[in-house]
């Protein structure tokens with residue numbers, strides 16, 4: 001998380017209309033007239049998701065640089081361009097303020113959806129934008145019907161994100177020491193939402209406990 005950015009834009013900009021101006025400035029480097037935004041009614045604000053394309057991929061890169069403490073390489077962005085519904089930009093009043101990027105993981109004998117990044121610019125948090133992106137992902141896996149689980153890594157001190165995911169039924173299933181190389185703390189939790197129980201030797205994981213209890 002960029003401390004300078006947070007300090008500059010966070011507590012003073014409680015009004016989403018002013019926040020819109022602040023972030024447009026941050027992302028696109030435009031000088032803004034507050035006057036233009038002060039007259040726009042808050043009720044008109046709306047969130048929409050849009051595709052990632054070669055035309056807006058730089059906005060995704062810039063957003064990820066601001067939101068996440070780790071950087072992503074060219075292959076990440078090349079793959080994102082091929083990801084279809086698994087990569088989306090979030091627009092708030094037509095301005096890019098968030099993004100989600102996922103990929104399909106077929107390791108460990110399962111088909112899982114891995115959320116690589118899901119983030120929203122600081123002034124736009126707690127407005128339901130993260131939920132909108134995660135609901136898109138949850139709808140995707142539900143419609144596909146062939147995923148075992150959804151998972152992601154999160155830094156152990158990222159309590160806000162952990163609370164956010166728990167609200168959607170994710171659980172901490174593992175903690176990996178020294179998962180991150182260049183940021184502190186280096187440990188990561190694996191958060192997972194199980195969609196269908198794993199079958200081991202013909203026994204569903206969830207059923208094992210019931211049998212032992214008898």
Ligand code: ACO
Pocket residue numbers: 067068115116117118119120121124125126127128129130131132152153154158159160161163164165167
């Ligand atoms: N503290 C406690 N609970 C929270 C927090 C928080 N900081 N943020 C969200 N929640 C919970 C609340 O229950 C909230 O409902 P409420 O506002 O009615 O109380 C609910 O989640 C939904 O919140 P949203 O407004 O939909 O979430 P938001 O748009 O703020 O996005 C996110 C949440 C994505 C975690 C945001 O804080 C963010 O971008 N953080 C920086 C990037 C990041 O850490 N991403 C996640 C980890 S990395 C990864 O996902 C792979």
